[in-house]
Amino acid sequence: MVILKIATKEKEQDIIKYKNEFKISSPILIDDDAAAANAYGIWNRPNTFFINREGKIVARVVKEMDWTSNSMKNLIQYLLKEKK
Numbered sequence: 001m002v003i004l005k006i007a008t009k010e011k012e013q014d015i016i017k018y019k020n021e022f023k024i025s026s027p028i029l030i031d032d033d034a035a036a037a038n039a040y041g042i043w044n045r046p047n048t049f050f051i052n053r054e055g056k057i058v059a060r061v062v063k064e065m066d067w068t069s070n071s072m073k074n075l076i077q078y079l080l081k082e083k084k
Contacts, residue, residue: 002026003026004026004027004028004029005024005026005027005028005029006028006029006030006031006036006037007028007029007030007031008031008034008036008037008042008045009031009032009033009034010030012030015028015030044062046061046062046063046064047060047061047062048060048061048065050075050076050079052079052082053082053083058079059075
């Protein structure tokens with residue numbers, strides 16, 4: 001499983017500060033011109049997409065989320081168990 005964050009129209013030094021402050025080890029991609037945001041219809045933050053092994057979006061969360069909730073744990077376990 002890979003977790004990527006995308007920062008839209010953010011300054012690189014602010015992203016580095018954010019990563020350090022919250023001890024984030026996953027990559028943060030910079031979407032300077034909001035091309036990725038526009039392609040995926042992202043108009044507010046945060047947005048989380050769950051993409052299966054075939055590259056298909058299987059779930060989307062458009063708000064803050066409790067990642068320890070049973071529904072999120074079940075979704076993540078399901079995606080990890082999918083066969084290649």
